[in-house]
Amino acid sequence: MKKQVVRTGAKGGGRDVRAVILGGGRGTRFWPLGRAAKPKQFLRITGRDPMLLETVRRIRPFIPAKRTYVVADAVQTRLARKLLPGLAAANFIVEPLARNTAPALLLATARVWLENPRAVVAVLPADHLVREPRQFLQTLRAGVEAAAREGALVIFGIPPASPATGYGYIRHDRESGRRVGGTVFYPVTAFKEKPNLAQADEYLASGDYAWNSGMFVWRADVFAEKLETYAPELRPAWSGILEALKSGNRKNLRAAFALAPALSIDYALMEKAQGVLVADADFGWSDVGAWSTLLEVWPRDRNGNAVRGEVMTLDSRGCLVWNPGRLTVLVGVRNIVVVEAGDALLVCDTAHDQRLKDVVESLKKTRKYLKYV
């Protein structure tokens, strides 16, 4: 691999800023439209374009294509390259194995570190919705500044709008907030797994918690130091990956990658490290975690129905319909998700759409249904 130092340009606010977009993942929550081979970042469910493309576009005013990377496994990378012809082949970082975010981010950060250890990496999931892209960019700029100046691992925390049980929560020290570029950053005091409803209520009431957005910012050298100090079990993978990247040996890269535990970066590093800051990140964020969340995203008719395709409703309320190809008629139904995807049809109560995971698991267990996974 050629070692290449990218000079910081005006776009990065005088800094070398790199975007690492997490393009992988095998979402099952948008089954039957989303499949193992086509997870939600490739679906046109939030806007006219897939969320991966929207993610790249959103950062463009701040981070140019040549400093934007997409990390994903081989299958997703193929899809991503088709979707993003403006990105050079070298900017697609292929995971040797599909593991979790920790190995993927070790690999991506190592790539950046080899080019410029002081470069700032912004880690952005490809499958989130941002309703206020300008506010997002402002927060991102501030996050880059905070990460660079303070030598901190920065995580974007979303002010919780409800006691959601589907997100991780971040507790922070409200007394020690400091403002950088219009955004307030707090020292993180604890990471909390997805809570039950009672806990979530408490978190919300306390005012000390934010939703974990899964968006991070760090300097490559800071990431390396924190890893060295707080997550020694990641060292063999980190140094192995660096060696393999330097030598360009694919087999060694795969072996080094496999040394990293298949954990999320939250669990493998962020929770353990000192000097983690959470940004008060309020930009109309949604992780678009299930079909019913689209009821908050798509325009709704006066009965609260949100539809894609020709739909006629009679005495029906709060329904979401995805059926672009044919006419759908709803009669006397409430809070139903209807999704038609060529070979498969889903009819699901909106309160049960988290169970699509179970559906896909069941499909996997039956040979004749494997083609629907």
Added chain:
Amino acid sequence: MKKQVVRTGAKGGGRDVRAVILGGGRGTRFWPLGRAAKPKQFLRITGRDPMLLETVRRIRPFIPAKRTYVVADAVQTRLARKLLPGLAAANFIVEPLARNTAPALLLATARVWLENPRAVVAVLPADHLVREPRQFLQTLRAGVEAAAREGALVIFGIPPASPATGYGYIRHDRESGRRVGGTVFYPVTAFKEKPNLAQADEYLASGDYAWNSGMFVWRADVFAEKLETYAPELRPAWSGILEALKSGNRKNLRAAFALAPALSIDYALMEKAQGVLVADADFGWSDVGAWSTLLEVWPRDRNGNAVRGEVMTLDSRGCLVWNPGRLTVLVGVRNIVVVEAGDALLVCDTAHDQRLKDVVESLKKTRKYLKYV
């Protein structure tokens, strides 16, 4: 038209018995599978074959093909001829206009009368389900016997299983029942339109009412006499049709047919006539009036779901699915009808499936939706 006297054979129990199958109608209740051009008697929704074919098969041990007629309009006749290659072209009686059952039965009975005024006509809708075909045949034989011997208009009354509001009811004189061939016949004292629920409850509690099945038996000459006596407004049509049939003049037939009021035979004749008998007809009848009635017809799983096609259910009960072409997954839904019919998809609460009429009416009003009617 050739005048031809058909001798009574052994099959008819020594009588000349003719079946007139009402093959017309433009049912909307099985939309989107049933369309204007393909009503429910042509759908394979009750068994492996369309109900029209099953109706012809059911009577076969008693009434041979050569004495079985299908009356329908030109469009339905085309479909019926394809479905019933065993019936001669002459046995398809084409309605010059689609009007209602009174004109159709004037025409069909006139056809029979010209061949043999003493022949017995059994009028059978093509879109009803009979779960006990042997019991049905026994009742039919008895009905033919009663109609022939008593010179009565006979109507099959179904013992009401519930206070259904979707049927007409027949009140009868319980004290004056007489048994013919194992079936009890009562003098009819009143025809009642579809009642509301309170009325239906009363009807059911009284024991004096039966559901109007729309199946009739009469001798051709008796029909002609009753018409003459009790429904003089039908005379011009009746005599005009007879003349046109004798002369074979199609234009005159159409003109005579148009003279008959576009009413049901119940309304145009049966309600007005004296000497109408209702047969206590208990043979697992259903008029299959809507999608949800198929929940009583199709086998159900332990959660009460009845399906055609590959279906996976999770926490779902009392649902009916027609989707032979693709996989359907139901999650957390109750009492829902799901019907996929190529270009259109219906999702309907089982309690609302009578509203498909309104759906089709609405579709008719929008040009771009006309193709779905």
